[in-house]
Amino acid sequence: MNSSYAVGDLRVSDAEREAVVERLQEAYAEGRLDHEEFDMRTHLAMTVKTRRDLASVTLDLVPVQAAGVVGGPATPEDRILGAAAHALAVPTLFVGPLVLMLVGGKRSEYIRRQALEAVNFQVTLLLVTIVTFGVGGMVYAVAWILSVIAALFALTGQSFRYPWILRLVK
Structure with a gap:
């Protein structure tokens, strides 16, 4: 070889x-x-x-770091707030993660990414529930499990992407 x-x-x-x-x-x-x-x-x-x-x-595209996006490794506080974005989605749907995205996302790109993913997940679930006239609400039991898994990923400094969601909020 x-x-x-x-x-x-x-x-x-x-x-x-x-x-x-x-x-x-x-x-x-x-x-x-x-x-x-x-x-x-x-x-x-x-x-x-x-x-x-x-x-x-992608050779001629400016890297995200050079374009002025705050980056670097996530601090312990960032990881806790990123996990909180996913955990807050359980009782508040998309409102908690949205507030964290708007407030904490200005300070840290890591918090923004985590909260953005949680917001998109919750908005997708809400749309599914509305379109199916409430039947899709049964998916929330699985959503809580996924939110806990995403929060654990965020605590360890890793990114988590929810499967099969619409990424409407950018």
């Missing part, structure tokens, strides 16, 4: 592709890409084979 491959020659994983597509979505939302270029780059991100080719898809 030849171990002389450069890192750029290694094959791309689905997780790496997803991260690049998310960055492209951010760039599109920021107005850095027009619709046609966004479609083309998304297609490239999903079809390239190597890490070097994948890196070329």
Whole structure:
């Protein structure tokens, strides 16, 4: 087996592709890409084979850190508030996480990301409940479990993405 491959020659994983597509979505939302270029780059991100080719898809886009977004490692206080955003969603639906996003999100990008994810999850659940005339309310039992799991992830400094939700709030 030849171990002389450069890192750029290694094959791309689905997780790496997803991260690049998310960055492209951010760039599109920021107005850095027009619709046609966004479609083309998304297609490239999903079809390239190597890490070097994948890196070329976002090479000319300014990294989020350099664009003035507050970053860095999450402080213990940030992690607690990020976990609180998920935990507050249980009794208050989207109101608690929304308040944390608006207040704490100005101070910390980590808190904003966690609260934003909780808000989108709760808004999705609310829409499902409304569309199904209340029948979707049975999903809230599962939602509480997912909120606890997301809070634990936030306490450890990791990001958690709820599955199958609409990300309406950006």
